[in-house]
Amino acid sequence: MxxxxxxxxxxxxxxxxxxxxxxxxxxxxxxxxxxxxxxxxxxxxxxxxxxxxIRGAIYEEDWPAAFPSGHALDVGQATEIVSVKVRQPDGTWRDYAGAVDLEQGQRESFVSFPAGRPVGALRIRYKAETDLDxxxxxxxxxxxxxxxxxxxxxxxxxxxxxxxxxxxxxxxxxxxxxxxxxx
Known part of the structure; x- marks a missing residue:
């Protein structure tokens, strides 16, 4: 969520x-x-x-380790990935420095990791906004x-x-x- x-x-x-x-x-x-x-x-x-x-906003969602690369974000109309963090074994979060792709569909947006999905839970922060024109x-x-x-x-x-x-x-x-x- x-x-x-x-x-x-x-x-x-x-x-x-x-x-x-x-x-x-x-x-x-x-x-x-x-x-x-x-x-x-x-x-x-x-x-x-x-x-x-609908209105431009920044969202953050947590992905469990089971979500694969190419999984859909929960909020539609995502326009930009702001950051990806990887949960460390001690419970802290570390910034992910690898490439992240955002594929925008008409209704959903999908996040892919070209070099392979990082292992473990992820915290993805992104912008979403509907182009009303x-x-x-x-x-x-x-x-x-x-x-x-x-x-x-x-x-x-x-x-x-x-x-x-x-x-x-x-x-x-x-x-x-x-x-x-x-x-």
Whole structure:
């Protein structure tokens, strides 16, 4: 199970984009609600639904010794390997200095070690981010989700979080970046 270490870059949507989708003027909206709750909430929902890194973030996951070279990362849309560490017999981690290749598929990304996989457990840190220009359906999903929440706040805003959106009509927009189930 990967851990998100930190987001980088700008949020996936702007107040202006959400206002345009809702057919409102940005000054007629509640900027704090949109930037602090709605946009982060729908980003998290989309990441949870797809298994892909939607907003640029650094992730870290531990691979047991049984995972071979060429195994898929848990988060889709990986763009760069930041570091690989190898667990030592005393439990400490040492940086791996060998070559590491990242093969990017449409939904999954695979890590290979051309000189052979290091022996033992690995800790792989990587960046993942969906290119919304390449996958416009994802941006549309985010905008439709934001508009739905803002038009029907009583159904989706619960305190400082969002409840899940109906998925029947939205799922196809993110299908091309959804990581297939592993079980």
């Amino acid at each position: 990967p851990r998100r270490i930190e987001y980088f870059g700008e949020p996936v949507l702007t107040l202006e984009q959400v206002a345009f989708q809702c057919r409102l003027e940005p000054e007629d909206m509640e900027p704090g609600l949109i930037s602090d709750i709605v946009i982060p909430g729908i980003t998290t929902q989309c990441e949870s639904k797809t298994g892909a890194g 390449l996958h416009p359906g994802v941006r549309n999903w985010l905008l439709m989700a934001a508009a739905t929440i803002l038009r029907h706040p009583e159904m989706f805003l619960v305190g400082q979080s969002l409840s899940e959106l109906p998925s029947e009509f939205l799922d196809h927009l993110v299908a091309e970046v959804t990581v297939p189930p592993r079980f």
